[in-house]
Amino acid sequence: MPPTEHWWRDAVIYQVYPRSFADSDGDGMGDLPGITARLPQLRDLGVDAVWLSPFYPSPQHDAGYDVADYRSVDPRFGDLGAADKLIAEAHDLDLKVIIDLVPNHTSTEHxxxxxxxxxxxxxxxxxxxxxxxxxxxxxxxxxxxxxxxxxxxxxxxxHLFDVSQPDLDWGNPEVRAEFVGILRFWLDRGVDGFRVDVAHGLVKESSLAEWTGPTEILKDPDPDAARPPMWDQEGVHDIYREWRAVLDEYPGPRILVAEAWVTPEERLARYVRPDEMHQAFNFPFLVASWQAALRREVIDSSLAATSAVGAPTTWVLSNHDVVRHATRFGYPPVEGRMLGIGAGDPQPDIGLGLRRARAASLQMLALPGSAYLYQGEELGLPEHTTLPDDHRQDPTWERSGHTERGRDGCRVPIPWEADAPSYGFGPSDASWLPQPASWAEYALDRQRDVPGSTWELYRAALDLRRSHGLGTSTLTWAESSEEVLAFRVSDVLVLTNFGSAPVSLPAGVRVLLSSEPLVDGQVPADVTVWAQV
Missing domain, CATH: 3.90.400.10 (Oligo-1,6-glucosidase; Domain 2)
Structure with a gap:
């Protein structure tokens, strides 16, 4: 574990989507006891913290991001006792616990x-x-x-989101006081931090000025365009200064993480100034396509922006709102975010996608700062790209008039045991979204202790990341071209081959880890290598 006083600066944080992680009672819905039972596997993988997506009481019109009660647990997932047990057992395993906070809107049932x-x-x-x-x-x-x-x-x-999610007025002192109380409620129960949903959207421009431009949040915005009146307004920073003061009263430290789709990176960095949040998700890195020059540009700009305010950079490749990167990288490069994939759409090259995903993950886990993993990526899980449309639950599917399939494909319950009901997700065959037949080959029990498996690649990478201090080191570029991206962190050379022909490693280095086997001592296409220099 990183030392307590700065654990968040280089932590590897694992996102759990509660309804799809582990089901303890066989009803087809994941729950808190299921998560608690699987925490030892996350400890064995080597992560430092667990981030839980919402588990509050909710009518579930938007998968729990429509919160009806911020101080309780939805019976689907358990109760406050189950939450307390999860937090306590995570701490016993030296895992921090971060929970989702949804302050832009409530449920209409609140x-x-x-x-x-x-x-x-x-x-x-x-x-x-x-x-x-x-x-x-x-x-x-x-x-x-x-x-x-x-x-x-x-x-x-x-309601900037679903009709069941009315926006709060953050100019109202009652609203501000209520959320300070919510923060204290969960801090007193022992949580180590909050991931703040739509952190850039709480404050709207006071006149609610007309806006005819795009409103998308899950899209890389144009840094040269005018700022929409509903996003990234100056008043949000006063809110986070107040919250930071609350968190600083508690031992820890406890942290705030911004989900803020803000560009350029210099504006995003304003959310992580010393008296505001601790981290902000790096969405430009997430949406960057598989191209060496583009990924170097994003890495450089990200490190420069956060360095200017003394904050760590975060890195992320997948989450519950985007197509999994093992699938995205199986398509030709595209700009921005993919909007969901269905059975009638062009299908990815599964083998190529996984190969590039492993290379991208190994590259990401060597970068200085903090890394976020999304449940199942350590298994190499792809998107469920043939999910039947009549099973879709994401409100985007209906509200877009069936033009955007939405995010259900990345939220399918994950596999633990190849030959068990629901692949070990729960004790029955029930699964709130149908799992594809191919899930068995990705199950944890098919990968653990299997040399070369994706799970073992992640486990080895996290062990080496810690032992070589990669998260707290400084990055120095070693080589960059249209085909090769190489940098040094600590005593490790990290080289990724984006081209089609094998490339050579420098003489005298010792290979520590490779996303795929080397061929005659050379790095094949779409492979990342860590080598000790």
Whole structure:
């Protein structure tokens, strides 16, 4: 484990999507006891912390990101006792626990919103949300369609996401005080930090000015375009300064992580200034395609931006909102985010995708700073690209008029045991999203202690990352071209071959780890090597 006083600066943090990680009771839905039972496997893999996506009470219109009660646990996942046990057992295993916080909006089932509807126009209860007598603009929802919804008495409320997710008004002191209380509730229970959903969206431009440009959040924004009035407003920084002061009262440290789709990197770095958040997700790195020059450019700009404010850089290749990188890299390079894949769409080259994914992961895990893993990537899991459309639950599918298949393909329950019901996800065959027949070959019990497996590659990389201090070292470029990207961190040379022909390693180096076997001492195409210099 990294030393306590700076554990987050170079931590490897593993994202658990609770409904798809492990099911303890056989109902087809993952839960907190299931996660707790599988924590030893995460300890054995070698991660430092676990980040849990939302497990709060919710009608689940957006997979739990529509929160009805921020101080409890949805019965689907367990109860507060199960949460306390998970936190305690994680700490016993030297794992930190980070939980999701969703402050931009609540569920329409939240007691505040119910009170707002009952109280009527002009009431203090409605002032917690953004109500108007008529739509203030023509803003569009991230999930498609209008961002305004009318209620029975004629007023309209703003929802940048699903209609069941009304936006809070962060200019209201009650809202600010409530979330300070929520932070303290979970800090007192022992959590080590919060991943803040839509961290750049809490504050809207005060006049709710008209905006006809794109509203997408899950898209690499144009750094040269005008800033939309609903994203990255200056007022968000005052909120995070207040939250940072709360977290600093607790031993730890406890951390704040921003999900902020903000460009250029210099604006993103403002979220991680010394008195604000600790980390921010590096989305330009996530969406960068498999090209040496582009990946070097993103690495350089990311390190420069965070260095200017004294913060660590984060690196991530997959999460619950994007097509898994083992699938993305099986297609020709594309700009920006893929919008989901269905059975009728062009299918990826599975072998090439996994080969490049392993190379990309080995490259990422050598970079200075903190790395995020998404459950199943250590197994080499691809996207479920043939998920039947009638099983889709992502609201994007319906609200886009069936033009965007959404994010269900990366959220399918993961396999643990090849020959068990639901591949070991739970004790029954039930699975809230259907698992593809190919899942057996990716199961953990088919990979553990198997030389060359993806799980063993990740385990070895995390062990070497720690023993060589890669996360706290300085990066120095060794070579860069259209076909090769090489850098040094600590005493390790990291070389990735993006070309089609094998390349040679420098004389005298000792190979520590390779994403695929070398051929006659040379690095084949789409392979990353760590070598001691």
């Amino acid at each position: 007691e505040w919103f119910r009170a707002a509807l009952a109280a009527g126009p002009g009431s203090p209860e409605r002032a917690r949300y953004i109500f108007r007598d008529q739509p203030a603009n023509s803003w569009q929802s991230v999930f498609g369609g209008s961002a305004w919804e009318q209620v029975a008495d004629g007023q309209w409320y703003l």
